[in-house]
Amino acid sequence: MPAALEASGLGKSYGAVSALGALDLAIPRGLVYGVLGPNGAGKSTLLRLALGLVKPSRGSVRLLGESQINARVLRRVGAMIEAPALYPFLTARETMRAFARYSGLKDPAREEAVLDRVGLTAAADRRAKTFSMGMRQRLALGAALLTRPELLILDEPTNGLDPAGIHEMRTLIRDLVEKENVTIILSSHLLDEVQKVCDRVAFINRGELVAEGKVSELVSGQGGLFIRATPMAKALAVLGLRARLEGDGLVAAIPEDAAPALIRDLVAAGVDVYEARWMTQSLERVFMSTMGGGA
Ligand code: ATP
Secondary structure, eight states: OOOSEEEEEEEEEETTEEEEEEEEEEEOSSSEEEEEOSTTSSHHHHHHHHTTSSOOSEEEEEETTBSSOOHHHHTTEEEEOSSOOOOTTSBHHHHHHHHHHHTTOOOHHHHHHHHHHTTOSTTTTSBGGGSOHHHHHHHHHHHHHTTOOSEEEEESTTTTOOHHHHHHHHHHHHHHHHHHOOEEEEEESOHHHHHHHOSEEEEEETTEEEEEEEHHHHHSSSSOEEEEEESHHHHHHHHGGGEEEETTEEEEOOOGGGHHHHHHHHHHTTOEEEEEEEOOOOHHHHHHHHTTTOO
């Protein structure tokens, strides 16, 4: 099966400004894929190029295997780019009807099913202007889902949402991928959020791809063994250069098979160990070290 999105030497310049350099990237299907980077990194530009909203200055892009980004392939894709453009005086139900007509869809049952899917059945007859930001985002997502897209492209889907709204959006995104086999590509600069929702990510900085991989692989391994123990001075003496202080404990930079011996040494030295657990690296740390701390 062709990739959801494939970029080869893809680049875009606006006059003298290079928004995207020459990107090589293949985004597989069946997962949530995060495009990450600081403001101005080129994330939106990549998504716009993928949807044919802007033309590449260099290279090429394939969407669901198609090199021509035309109406035929776009029918298989749902998109939410920028703040959702909704009609404030239409109710949620009327909004669905309007978007369905626009897509040439004559299936009222689908409109109701989508309202239900995004959790807006109870609010279906309320006007969009009375909706919270989270409800608006869900309504816009519903509109994008009407045509049963294989691929959803979401630019900053949690932008402006409160923690409850972010949680709702995350659950919805995971459900769509796991239960309905949709592929989702989203952009974000909220690394903590992305770590919770994405399977794979690409880090973009100043228009260049700086890292790419599975979230679980990017965050694992480099964290170390967190140890909470007293007296701290004795624990530090046992660990020597392998330790760094963190929170109310210390982190030992050791491989997993060195842990039992280390804990034995600590106990033998009269240290009381209250806690010892493997830490995973946060995506934020990976990101900052990838960017050389200069993001
Ligand atoms: P953000 O998180 O702020 O949305 P982004 O990673 O999505 O950032 P882009 O919007 O892709 O970044 O912008 C990348 C660069 O291209 C920026 O320097 C931006 O100013 C520039 N740029 C984007 N669109 C245009 C345009 N239409 N005209 C001129 N410059 C543009």
